[in-house]
Amino acid sequence: MITVAVPDQQVADALGDLGDDVRLVLWNPKETDAPDDERDRIDLVCLPHLHGGRHIYGRIGTCPNVKVIQIPSAGYEHVAAIVPDGVVLANARGVHDTRVAEMTLALALASRRRLPQYLDAQRRGVWEQDPWTPPLADSRALVVGYGSIGEAIGARLRACEVHVEGVARSARVAPDGTTVHAVADLATVLPGFDVVVIVTPHDESTDRLVDAGFLAAMPDGALLINVGRGKVVDTDALLAELHAGRLHAALDVTDPEPLPQGHPLWSAPNCLITPHVAGFEVLTNRRYTDLVRRQVVALREGAEAPNAVMVGSAPR
Structure with missing residues (x-):
């Protein structure tokens, strides 16, 4: 079973049915720690906009089985140093x-x-x-x-x-x-x-x-x-x-x-x-949800994550 964490119900609704082997859980690492009953099950974490910060990636780092972090931006230099060890960071190239x-x-x-x-x-x-x-x-x-x-x-x-x-x-x-x-x-x-x-x-x-x-x-x-x-x-x-x-x-x-x-x-x-607003795409947009669906397919098939830009080396 593949467990995908999304930041809110709107994103979950936009993703819809991802298959019988996929579970969606609501978790926004900007706001809370990982749910205790999901901590060991989450495979893919989808982050909301304006998601940078060591405390956010620290919360993800407490989830031992996370394989991919999907960020909503094309740029990733602001978080490259804090991605947990062994976790793939995927950017949103093409979405914006x-x-x-x-x-x-x-x-x-x-x-x-x-x-x-x-x-x-x-x-x-x-x-x-x-x-x-x-x-x-x-x-x-x-x-x-x-x-x-x-x-x-x-x-x-x-x-x-x-x-x-x-x-x-x-x-x-x-x-x-x-x-x-x-x-x-x-x-x-x-x-x-x-x-x-x-x-x-x-x-x-x-x-x-x-x-x-x-x-x-x-x-x-x-x-x-x-x-x-x-x-x-x-x-x-x-x-x-x-x-x-x-x-x-x-x-x-x-x-x-x-x-x-x-x-x-x-x-x-x-x-x-203009105040850095050119590329903010809502996460319910089809360009973003299509990318998340591709991430799920890659996890299912054991393939390389789409838009993978790096593998983290920060300690969990």
Whole structure:
């Protein structure tokens, strides 16, 4: 019998019948210890959003037979060091592609067509025309981190008649036909793009990737969109470009995060900020429940967990 722990009844209802050999139990490690009568039986733990913290993974570590932890985010660097020994951590790669791509498109359109400027004029009750805002159509966009989310972003930008290319660790042609440049070639590639979208995870190789040199290589008037991780961008370097009036920015993630009251990014010119909401998919969505069902099939068949990203080494 496979026992799957889900955080609430809504997720259980969305999953439905997983087979005669599967039991669903309600357990949210954010709130309580594992139920005493289930502690030794749980095989798969499905965590809710905003689930980080040693106490949460410590509670999971008291369950000796847990094989897989399914997190709801694509990023996992925030918990990599605290996954219990021998437990597979699976991320939610693919679940959030659509939502992140939608938000990227919204940020691109809002920034290029200056919607914040018009909203401010509306609040002031002023008819303030700026009819020569640059269109998104016919612009050139570079998606830095061209994986599954990057492909989803590219598809939506192309629907707006944008030319799209990508950046990854090495040069290639993506499955959707997109030209992907090597990250080592960024300095020579960046001057050719009006919109640059950051969708990379944060690790040692991407820390402050968008630094003063990166930003200086972007052409005047270009737009930087960050829907990846805040620490990929050097905030001080970006602030310098914004105050110089040379670049525009639309940020769903920031460094620091949450952005504290009074931080200079709040009032920086030509900067649109949303509070890290691009990729929050509800756990009753079919993209998430389909992933959990695939985890159950893998447990049943003794196969590798879908979306496995690491095996924990933290002590139980």
